[in-house]
Amino acid sequence: MSLPGLSSSAVNTSQANETVDIGARAEWRIEVDLKDTVTVKVTKGIVEVFGTELAIDVEYKFTGQKIAFYSHEGGQLEYSGPLVSEYVSEETQMSAYLNFHFALCKMREQDVRGPRVLILGPKDCGKTSLAKILASYASRMDYEPMIVNLNPSDPVFSIPGTLTGTPVSDILDVEDGWGQTYTTGVAPLHPKQPTVRYYGSPDIHENLKFYKHNVSRLGVTVCSRVSEDSTMKKSGVIVDTPPLTIKDVEIIEDVISDFEINVMVVIGNERLFIDLKKKFQAKLNVVKLPKSGGCVERDDSFTRQVQQRSIREYFYGTPKTVLSPYTVYVDFDVVKVYKPFVDAGGLISSVLPIGEDGLDNEEKKPDPLLQSLEPSSSSLQHCVLAILQADKKSDEDIILRSSVLGFGVVTDVDDTKSKLRILIPVPGRLPDRAMLLGSFRYTE
């Protein structure tokens, strides 16, 4: 099937189709390198990827993913292409996740206000996978939950550094991880419509105050969207988080109130579960779920490559939906760039445990959340800029409230002519909006 020479680099290249039998309640776990593409086709049975059922005899292509194909009652598939690893495991936690989903459904059927789930757990324990599984299962039963991503390192329907809320109105795209948004235009599967806020760093502790600000603003938008829509109100909200520990209880408390959480699920960490249960069981349901054996540690370079890929896809699209971005040239004085405010104390507080120090600083004088930035090649070269909804002449509090209109990348800075070359996704002039600089860079 695959073209000769296209994927010849890998050692274990397999040109012929291999057949895999998946037993009942088993899953086939594979790792595909970022530079390779694997084609998978289900030939028999109901096989799902993170809760989304695959069509029969349709080729799915995967690149740079670590995923599992689960079958509840057994199935068979064929694949071709190089895999870093592949094995069938019969020890899955999918039954537990299914049961959790059904328990959430019961809540949906019993009350007009459905479950608002907060998923917590250590790094690489399958939080995002669970979020995706729950969203897919809900979608398969015609619910429309809102998926909220509070992990800026792991982009969901957007680029890294963002916090998003997205109604899962239809089937998710297994090949893309989540799928396309309405901003893409024509896409092979139903696109989704996210609301996007830009925090700008993969690490929430780098500027906790600005992170919390964005979480609570996102909470306002998400809650008002949910309350306006009876289907979504019933379907509820699923909140995915960065790896938080009991030390971050302050953030957890904020998230609980910002998103009106009523179910908290802790994956694979008994200690965290007990601690959180003690603290929160009076207010909400605290549930423990086992960690899937399929979870693999992602090293930093893999994470970074995935982040870079999602920025590239934002501008250029995927092989299925190719997009063409535009380049604009603007003078320095046309743009208004802000960056999250970090003072000298901020640097220290990011190193120290959260709590005392940060509070002391706040009491002295309320620091602003943003600071203005003078364009220069040293400050902007190759930087990702969030173009906000707010006009560039707006007051700071309006800019702070503003969500994201889109993103741009500064591809070149000419200090002598005071000119910027910016890559933007939409044809036309650069919108006259305020822009927010984070720590992400992108080079083509």
Next chain:
Amino acid sequence: MSVDEKALEALGDDFYVAISDLTNNSRPMITSFTLLAQENIDAAEYLTRAVEKRIEKAVPHQKLYALYLLDSICKNVGSPYTLLFAQKIYQTYTQAYLLVDDQTRKKFIDLFKTWKNAKTSSGLPLFPDEPMAKIEQFLVRATAIHQQSSAKVNVAMLLQTIDKLLYLTNQRLLRSPNDQSIPAKIGIIKQLKFALQNDRSMTQDALVGVKRQLDEMTTAEENSLRSTPPIKSPPLSNPQPNLQNIFNSIQNPTATSLQTQDTGYNNVEDKTKNLTLLNSMINLKGSAIRTPTPTQTQQPVVKKNNLTSLLSSLEKQGLVKKKTPSPHEVPSTSLLNSILQKTKIASSNRLNTVHKSPLEEELEKFDINAKFVSLDPTSTYTALFVSRKTHKCGTCGKRFGDSQQEQAKSRDHLDWHFRINKKLKEGAIVQSRNWYLDDEQFVQFRDEDMFGSGEQEDKTTTEKNNAGSKERHYVVVPSDSEMSCLCGVCKEVLKARYDDDLGEWIWDDAVKKNGRIFHYSCYSETNTSSSLASIVGAKRTRDLSSLDFDMIRNVMKNVKLDDRSKVNTKG
């Protein structure tokens, strides 16, 4: 009354007719009525009245569903419905409450509890405090009275129960005339009755015990009666002597009338329906008999201390299962141990099966508070993911159900795939990404507005832009012009064609601006970006959002309309 108001009133009447179909607890129906209420907020006053009228007029066991509708509208739509319902909520609720049975009353109370905690989207209580407090007082009083009455058991009540049991057992005898155990059982029940009538010295505890056992047996009889099909022979021939016999034996002055009434009903449903009526009649007779009569010569005289033994023999009879032709024979009376509780559970279960949707039943065992993790989800998986959705889309694997609504969805879905795939294969469009929505647009955004079926689109008339983008775009070829020209954007040739309806030569799907001809799609695409630029350049700070939104919408619609027209012309 203005024309508008008449229209609204008519809408209210229509709504009343529609919600009269709410004869079972149908969540989809309640949801769609709620949506209707939401869409016709202008007619809120009339719709409110329609719902109130329905609650008032519905037969008692259907009142609850209408009340659920009221609840759904208030919780999901909120103002102005909450305010309108609040005016009469006390009357609506209490009047209905008084007319429904105990099980339904429980549901009423459960519902009221949710009202106390519910908040509208603005954070206010669902209903004002004053009627809520009144209803609460009412419920406190009503439940207190109820508890009192059920706590005290007297001989009159027992006799009433026995009469009911007798009636039911006789019914069963009619169904299974060959069952030898039944006449024996009837004999014992009669003895029991006689004993009770003549014995006034039983303690309250003993009476309660007897009543429990009787209640249990009554329930068992009722169940067995329901599950046993009636015999085919005309009921008149066989049962008459039996009935005669029974009623004579208890010296019933109204026996004849009862008997004729009884034979009038041939099916089980009717019989159970009229049970209450019969019961009340039997009751009358019972109370007449209770005054000691010296004429009961046929009955063996039973002494007080024999009562217990009688009951036990009765139990034995119940336990005897042989010779029963039907597999649905009276359940064993071993239940007698925990009678009251079990009756309660049994009756509430029966009620639940009536009120719960199949989905809820399927989900019953998954409780977030219990140990759900180790349950076996297989049957539920199959039921909800596979059996409920039998049609699988060959392109993406999404599943659809069998109902008409689902089939329509499935067709729309396939259409959508077809259009999109065609578009993607043609590769004609070079797309660029669009902007994200701002918060306000995001909150108002509904997916079905973008990609729903045709009907759904028509519904969303709120967007003024829809009408504009749905118009056909064409340019009439000027008489002094060539038949073909170049699009100002893509430089492709536009060829004129003759349109029969218009009687003119036209360039279809085109617009004329500043003397130049453009493909409509080319024009609107470039227009989108250029107008964005001009807007962005303008000094205005507000109102940007809605314009952007309309533009995105426009582009989406064009893609869609474009596709549709191609699909149509192809066929």
